[in-house]
Amino acid sequence: MTRRGLYDNLAGDEQGGSVTRTPASPLRDRIAFVTGATGGIGAASAAALARDGAQVVLADLDADAGGRLVEQLGGAAHATFLRVDVTDPASVDGAVDEVVRRFGRLDIAHNNAGVQFAETLLADTPLEQWDRIIATNLSGVFYSMRAEIVAMRAAGGGSIVNTGSVLSVRAMKLHGAYTAAKHGVIGLTKAAALEYSADGIRVNAVLPGVIDTPMVAHLAATLPGYLEEVTSGHPIGRIGTPAEIAEAVVWLASDAASFVTGASLEADGGFLVA
Template structure:
């Protein structure tokens, strides 16, 4: 399926690298005006240079509500509207049993993964209401649908994203804003490549757990986000589309 986002204004958080960058590139290649936001200014500005003349970078920490409001204000000042938002920014953590996780680490994960999504939607929704509607896609995880040892703060944060998505979707569906989530599993991303390079046996262990026998690609994530952002999914509201090769049903 092909998509066109001509004349659409798209905001992608956590887009300096990884899945956010791939999705921002996909939107830009299909005609969108793209605003990428990230805490990493140097990498973010380098990324936006490859997205064409109708792309800008705005530095922001999603955990800061004022910063996210400024991002949306900048979008409106530059392009006059906000049509689509992919709230992708997130952090992971060092695996440990719950009793060995620090409160500081828990707070960090919740601040970015949960408050970051809340802050983003809190700023994006009024902008979309002002122009008659829009689409929001929140990045969750396959671990937002189940549990796994050694990752309790991260798992809790992604379960929270599922709840935020469903509740907000019910609140704004009648006002023309569709809100959905993508529950992403293991993807062949820079983070995955780093883990393979630094952790002996990591690749073999991950692949052995995949029911479909492989991991996902960044293009598959981008395609799913674009489908959710397009009119092709106009009847999809409050859903969580799972991209994990079957992990969630094992």
């Protein structure tokens, strides 16, 4: 399990880590904020947003990886890192304030930070594990949206994409807390779409199938047979790449999706139709 393919969708000189923008770059001059930005899906989303012209603010707990990713994306002209803990509303508020202070506004947010563990049956789930999953995967999205909506209303609109999961609409044994949190992400997405469409803010979710990221590598290492079992659940015959999710995120974030709000876009190799 590697991060190969992460930057497959980047235009420009990958060797030099630079990003080539053209006058036609659809997200030119947009300010984008990505949480969980140094992980598999977040890094690919940040790269695709930068490729399409956005100035990207990378938010994550991992400052070392954040610094490396800024360099890979071509430095401060394209990307900035802020250390953020999405389970702490003060940390999120401070980061979004900092984005507005540095760049003047916020146009795009990808709320993507998340954790997943090898769980237990629901009744055996340790309370600390439940608390951590809900705090990161559900409350973290709420804290992020709360701050982003204030900034986007001030800017006259914006686009928010939340990372859900196929487990936003289906359950999987031994993943009860994660399933509950990801179902909640769809509820938050719909509620915000309803309340803020009139302010020019679109809010959507992307629902990835199983994607080749460090999160899945960890599950594969701790749950025997996990990878074979989940791969067989994808009619397309394989798990996905982070770049494939990033393209869905960029589309939802862009003006190409101008009539799309409150939606959940399945990018899952057919997992949910099987």
